[in-house]
Amino acid sequence: MRGITKRFPGVLANDNVSFELQRGEVHALLGENGAGKSTLMNVLYGLYPPDSGVIEVNGKPLKISNPGVAIAHGIGMVHQHFMLIPTLTVTENITLGQEVSRGLLLDLKSPADRIRQLSKEYGVAVDPEAYVKDLSVGEQQRVEILKSLYRNAEILVLDEPTAVLTPQEVDELFHTLRQLTAQGKSIVFITHKLREVMAVANRITVLRQGKVVGSTAPAEADEAKLASMMVGRSVLLRVDKTPALPKEVVLRVSHLMVQSDRRLVAINDVSFDVRAGEIVGIAGVEGNGQTELVEAITGLRKIERGEVSVAGQAMRNESPDAVIEAGTAHIPEDRHKYGMVASYELRHNLVLSTFDKPPFTQGLAMNDAAIDANAKRLIRDFDVRTPSEHTLAGSLSGGNQQKMVVAREFSRPIKLLVAAQPTRGVDVGSIEFIHRRLIEQRDAGVAVLLVSAELDEILSLSDTILVLHKGRIVGKADGSKAKREILGLWMMGTQSQAQTDASSSAAVEAASR
Amino acid sequence: MSTPSVVSGDTTRASRLQLLTGSLIIPVLSVLIALVVGGILLAITGANPLEVYWALIQGAFLRNRALGNTLVVATPYILLGLGVSLSFTAGLFNIGAEGQFYVGALVGVWIGFALPGLPMFVHLPLALLGGALAGALWGGIAGLLKATRGAHEVITTIMLNYIAFALTDFMVNGPLRSEGTAPRTPDVQPGAVLPEIFGAPDRLHWGFVLALLLLAAYWFLTKRMPLGFSIQTVGANPDAARYAGISVQRTTVIAMLISGGLCGLAGAVEVLGVYRYMPAAFTTGYGFDSIAISLLGQGHPIGIFVAAILFGAMNNGATYMQFAAGVSNNIIAVLQAFIVIFVGAPAIIKSLIRRKGD
Numbered sequence: 001m002r003g004i005t006k007r008f009p010g011v012l013a014n015d016n017v018s019f020e021l022q023r024g025e026v027h028a029l030l031g032e033n034g035a036g037k038s039t040l041m042n043v044l045y046g047l048y049p050p051d052s053g054v055i056e057v058n059g060k061p062l063k064i065s066n067p068g069v070a071i072a073h074g075i076g077m078v079h080q081h082f083m084l085i086p087t088l089t090v091t092e093n094i095t096l097g098q099e100v101s102r103g104l105l106l107d108l109k110s111p112a113d114r115i116r117q118l119s120k121e122y123g124v125a126v127d128p129e130a131y132v133k134d135l136s137v138g139e140q141q142r143v144e145i146l147k148s149l150y151r152n153a154e155i156l157v158l159d160e161p162t163a164v165l166t167p168q169e170v171d172e173l174f175h176t177l178r179q180l181t182a183q184g185k186s187i188v189f190i191t192h193k194l195r196e197v198m199a200v201a202n203r204i205t206v207l208r209q210g211k212v213v214g215s216t217a218p219a220e221a222d223e224a225k226l227a228s229m230m231v232g233r234s235v236l237l238r239v240d241k242t243p244a245l246p247k248e249v250v251l252r253v254s255h256l257m258v259q260s261d262r263r264l265v266a267i268n269d270v271s272f273d274v275r276a277g278e279i280v281g282i283a284g285v286e287g288n289g290q291t292e293l294v295e296a297i298t299g300l301r302k303i304e305r306g307e308v309s310v311a312g313q314a315m316r317n318e319s320p321d322a323v324i325e326a327g328t329a330h331i332p333e334d335r336h337k338y339g340m341v342a343s344y345e346l347r348h349n350l351v352l353s354t355f356d357k358p359p360f361t362q363g364l365a366m367n368d369a370a371i372d373a374n375a376k377r378l379i380r381d382f383d384v385r386t387p388s389e390h391t392l393a394g395s396l397s398g399g400n401q402q403k404m405v406v407a408r409e410f411s412r413p414i415k416l417l418v419a420a421q422p423t424r425g426v427d428v429g430s431i432e433f434i435h436r437r438l439i440e441q442r443d444a445g446v447a448v449l450l451v452s453a454e455l456d457e458i459l460s461l462s463d464t465i466l467v468l469h470k471g472r473i474v475g476k477a478d479g480s481k482a483k484r485e486i487l488g489l490w491m492m493g494t495q496s497q498a499q500t501d502a503s504s505s506a507a508v509e510a511a512s513r
Numbered sequence: 514m515s516t517p518s519v520v521s522g523d524t525t526r527a528s529r530l531q532l533l534t535g536s537l538i539i540p541v542l543s544v545l546i547a548l549v550v551g552g553i554l555l556a557i558t559g560a561n562p563l564e565v566y567w568a569l570i571q572g573a574f575l576r577n578r579a580l581g582n583t584l585v586v587a588t589p590y591i592l593l594g595l596g597v598s599l600s601f602t603a604g605l606f607n608i609g610a611e612g613q614f615y616v617g618a619l620v621g622v623w624i625g626f627a628l629p630g631l632p633m634f635v636h637l638p639l640a641l642l643g644g645a646l647a648g649a650l651w652g653g654i655a656g657l658l659k660a661t662r663g664a665h666e667v668i669t670t671i672m673l674n675y676i677a678f679a680l681t682d683f684m685v686n687g688p689l690r691s692e693g694t695a696p697r698t699p700d701v702q703p704g705a706v707l708p709e710i711f712g713a714p715d716r717l718h719w720g721f722v723l724a725l726l727l728l729a730a731y732w733f734l735t736k737r738m739p740l741g742f743s744i745q746t747v748g749a750n751p752d753a754a755r756y757a758g759i760s761v762q763r764t765t766v767i768a769m770l771i772s773g774g775l776c777g778l779a780g781a782v783e784v785l786g787v788y789r790y791m792p793a794a795f796t797t798g799y800g801f802d803s804i805a806i807s808l809l810g811q812g813h814p815i816g817i818f819v820a821a822i823l824f825g826a827m828n829n830g831a832t833y834m835q836f837a838a839g840v841s842n843n844i845i846a847v848l849q850a851f852i853v854i855f856v857g858a859p860a861i862i863k864s865l866i867r868r869k870g871d
Contacts, residue, residue: 300755321758330756338756341749352746353757356739365737 004053006039013039014050015210021155026177026187028201030194032230032427033398036210037190041157044188045077046070057155076148077157082140086133091115093132094147111150118149123179137285138169145176149185156180157188162196166285167455167488174200192230192428194223195456206230231428241439243480244463246275250416250447251297256306258289258296266292268471269306276415279438279448281462281479285491286453289471291333294420294451298330299323300338311415324353327415331405331422333451339405342394346386347375349393350408374411382407383433399430406434410441417441420451435461455487469493540809540816540856544823547851551844558840565838569845572833573826579833581717585787587825589614589779591724593803594810594817595731596648596775600666601812602735603768604748605659609670610776611800612677613651617644617777619681622784622791623689625701636704641723641781648777649770651677656769660762666769674800685793696793707786718786727775732814734771744768776800805853824849 006014014036021027029037043050046064055062057073064070070077084093091112100107112128119126124142132140141161148156158177162170177187177200191197197204198218206213206229213229251274260266266289274280284290295301297308299320308315310326324330332338340349351360351371359370375389384403386396393401406422419438423431438461442448452458458465462479467490475490477483552562573583593610600607607613621644628636651673658664691699707718735741746754747764755761779799784791806824810816827849831842 298756319758319760320755321760324758332756337750337752339753341746341753343749344746348742352753353759355742361739365733366739366742 001040001044002054002056004040004043004055005051006036006043006048007051012210014043014053017053017207017210017212019205019212021186021188022203023154023186024181024184025202026181026189026200028189028191028197028204029207030191030197030204030226030230031207032192033425034427035207035230037207038159039210040207041077041159041188041190044070045075045157071151071153074152074154075157076151076153076155078141078144078148078159078161080160080163082144084132084140084143086131088132089128090126090130090132090135090143090146091128093143094128094150098151115146115150118146122149122176122183122185124149124176136169137164138166138172141165141169141173142176145180153185155186155188157190159190160192161189162191162193163453164286166491167484168492170196193456194226197226198223208232227428233429239435239439239460241461242443244278244442246278246463247445248276249273250276250311251449252307252309253297254307256293256296256308257304258292258301259304260289260292266471267296270468270471270473271306272466272473274416274447274449276445276447277442278463279442279450279461279479281458281465282449282451282468283455283458283465283487283491284453284468288468290420290451290453290468292471293468294330294333294418294449297323297418297449298328327413329409329412329414329417331402331409331417331419333420333424335401335405340393340401342392344393345390346379346384346393346396346404347371347389349404350375350378350389350411352408354412378404378407378411382410382437397427398425399427402426402434403430406437410437414441414446417446417448418451419448421453422450423452423454423457455484455491459484459487467491536811536813536816540811540820543809543852543855546855547848550851551848554847555840555844560838560840565834565840565844568834568837569827569830571830571837573830576833578715579829581711581715583822583825583829584721585716585718585825586829587821588718588721588724588786589783589797589799590803590806590821590824591818592727592775592779592782593799594806594821595727595814596652596772596779597803597807598810598812598817599731599735599744599768599775600652600772601807602741602748603744603765603772604751605656605666605765605768605772607652607655607670607769607772607776608667608804609652609655609673609677609773609800610803611798612670612674613648613773613776614780614783614797614800615674615677615681615795616651617648617780618784618791618795619684619689619780620644620647620777621781622698622701622788623684625705625785626699626790628705629702631702631704633704636702637707637785640701640705640785641778644781644784645774645778648780649774651777652769652771652773653766655773656766659769660765681791681795682793685791685795689791691790698791700790701785705785706789707782716787720782720786723782727778728814728818731775740767776803802849805849805856808856809852 001017001019004014004017017036017040019040029040031037039048042048044055044064046066046069049065055064062073091108094115095111100111115128124146126139126142126146132143135143145156161173165173181187189201201218203215203217204221204226205215206226208230254271256267256270257265258267270293272280282290282293292301296303299315299318299322303317310323310328313326315323315326336342341352351374354360355366360367360374372389378384379386379389382403384407385400393404396404409417422438423434426434438448438450450458450461459482465477465479465482465487466473467475467487469491470493474493477487548566555562555565572579574580593614597607597610621640624640624643655666655669655673658669659666685698686696689698690696707720709715710717710719710722735745743759743764746757746759747761751761802824806817806820809820827845831845834840835842
């Protein structure tokens with residue numbers, strides 16, 4: 001790809017980007033959210049026509065007007081969100097749209113044989129007869145990869161493939177990628193995670209604000225260098241923190257049972273405490289009850305059984321208002337749904353839960369001067385990059401929206417902070433900032449419950465780590481001593497294995513509480 | 514897809530201006546295009562559109578007492594437009610303005626004629642308040658059903674309309690019917706009449722001033738008061754409202770109470786200011802027009818005022834237009850229908866603008 005430029009209304013997503021993929025290599029495309037990685041690959045896959053630039057495959061210039069053309073030329077894409085039908089088998093999913101028929105009947109046998117052969121050849125183990133709904137996320141990803149291989153892909157584009165995987169599954173994926181490249185396939189690996197780039201890539205191209213910043217190889221770079229290339233300045237990767245000094249219990253959750261939207265048990269008999277001055281991290285693969293747990297604590301979801309108390313006050317099925325009044329701040333995992341009103345000005349989003357109290361409301365009317373002053377102060381203190389406090393929240397970048405949410409939640413006196421995926425979709429610079437603020441709150445004596453799917457985040461911030469699997473706490477570990485591998489096993493629910501491990505006493509303790 | 518959203522430079526004032534003109538473009542163009550399309554229709558039927566429109570303007574504003582009569586028609590439109598707009602602000606679609614208008618008129622007229630001998634400063638406010646409360650009750654039922662049972666307000670308010678129609682019909686033909694006349698209620702007591710501002714025969718009554726006061730109150734509620742902020746937040750993002758500690762249920766009920774109250778007040782103002790009794794054939798259609806007025810006014814008090822005057826002028830000027838230009842006054846209904854179509858489907862206008870821009 002040479003000189004690719006792609007413009008969206010008001011945004012230059014790709015600015016004269018050149019990218020080269022050699023046969024048999026894993027080429028990592030590294031950049032923050034919004035750097036233009038996905039745009040570039042969507043241009044390659046024929047989803048967007050480029051405004052200018054040339055794409056050549058095997059030396060021949062090619063006009064890729066739609067994904068069909070891309071597939072025909074051996075380009076396959078594995079999207080971040082899988083495009084599989086759960087009620088069909090692996091074979092049916094893979095052959096979808098390319099069904100082989102024998103007379104009037106669907107022939108599934110010969111495709112299944114071919115899938116078996118492919119999975120042996122490339123070391124991608126999947127049972128062709130299995131139903132997709134019965135597969136783990138890692139296996140589903142393999143189905144997506146096989147789907148591309150089945151369509152004779154020579155080039156595989158993987159868009160943030162590790163976002164939904166446990167550490168063990170990530171290792172397996174990397175193993176698969178090495179097998180594939182050994183067989184002569186070429187892979188574009190889109191990510192913003194530095195550790196993964198160092199582990200699997202042969203070459204690295206870094207994008208920033210739609211431009212190529214540079215290309216390098218793992219041997220010539222380290223994580224700090226890559227981070228500064230991504231962000232454009234040097235970044236502190238480790239969070240500096242002193243040992244926690246936990247005090248009284250602020251959040252107590254005991255024997256909590258909560259249902260999901262589909263009325264299935266999402267949280268089952270969960271108990272834990274969070275004390276003032278400590279960060280308790282909840283690790284786990286997404287969809288294991290984290291969302292429901294957070295919503296139950298913050299009053300947004302009905303508690304079926306069990307108790308929640310905040311600062312000694314029982315909060316069982318109280319309104320969100322009561323939970324806020326008790327001193328709770330909540331950074332929601334879905335900031336677009338809960339965290340902000342996109343059509344509101346920044347200044348109004350910054351008083352979303354305090355607008356009816358002094359000084360923001362005096363007597364009958366809201367006080368613009370106080371609202372504006374509050375906004376100006378928070379924008380400055382939390383480094384929200386915005387033209388002004390009157391800018392609509394929806395027009396800010398993800399990182400700045402998140403800083404806005406954090407600023408608002410930290411702007412009132414709090415005892416408990418529930419931070420769910422606090423750095424999701426946020427650029428590295430803002431991640432660093434938000435992490436520092438979380439530690440500051442802890443040191444100021446706030447009890448912090450951190451829920452994150454990013455194991456690195458949990459490991460670097462938490463004083464105590466709990467692992468959630470299928471709605472239960474399956475393990476507990478000391479934040480400073482926890483091992484990534486053990487947490488990974490717990491995240492997959494292998495409690496029995498975990499219990500034979502050195503940290504088993506912690507797991508038993510957690511389970512017995 | 515993640516695309517960088519870059520915001521730079523101090524564009525605040527410019528973007529606010531853009532926002533303002535952006536929200537003005539659709540309604541203004543809707544009216545203009547409706548007039549052009551209506552003009553084409555008139556030309557096809559052999560009339561001179563300019564002549565017809567000139568007659569309409571004369572009938573609405575220029576002839577003797579025309580302006581006052583236009584304002585008389587605009588008065589319920591303003592109140593109803595505010596009521597419907599408030600429900601829109603809360604993300605609710607109050608189709609029940611007509612029914613709330615009916616029960617407001619019914620209770621207003623009842624209090625107006627049934628309590629003889631009260632001084633005006635007691636009687637008139639009482640009758641107006643009664644009408645407003647009746648409307649609030651009617652809207653509140655729909656709000657309560659929505660908040661507690663999740664019943665969609667479009668369905669419930671339509672159903673409540675039918676109940677209101679049947680109820681007023683029954684009351685005016687039965688218990689409230691005056692003796693010895695055609696089916697209608699007795700005349701309201703002098704103390705409950707909204708008097709003319711400049712004296713008869715000019716029909717402009719103090720209800721118009723009341724409507725202007727409520728325009729100001731509406732502005733204060735929606736732009737300045739925390740309750741207005743809650744209502745707006747629930748309308749803009751109910752999940753975020755709940756997250757921030759605003760009770761979505763309570764706000765929904767309150768919004769429907771106020772919305773219905775304004776519509777009920779409009780009904781009371783209409784019977785106490787214009788009819789001074791309630792006829793059996795009390796069919797107005799004001800409540801349904803007010804949905805169009807609210808859309809055309811884009812929920813802004815000034816927009817609602819202008820839209821109400823526009824609809825008032827069209828309705829009031831139609832009779833003279835029919836007489837002077839010799840076209841059926843049904844053309845007014847056609848024009849209003851076109852306005853509703855264009856306002857309701859801004860995509861049509863947007864595609865027209867874009868084509869022009871290219």
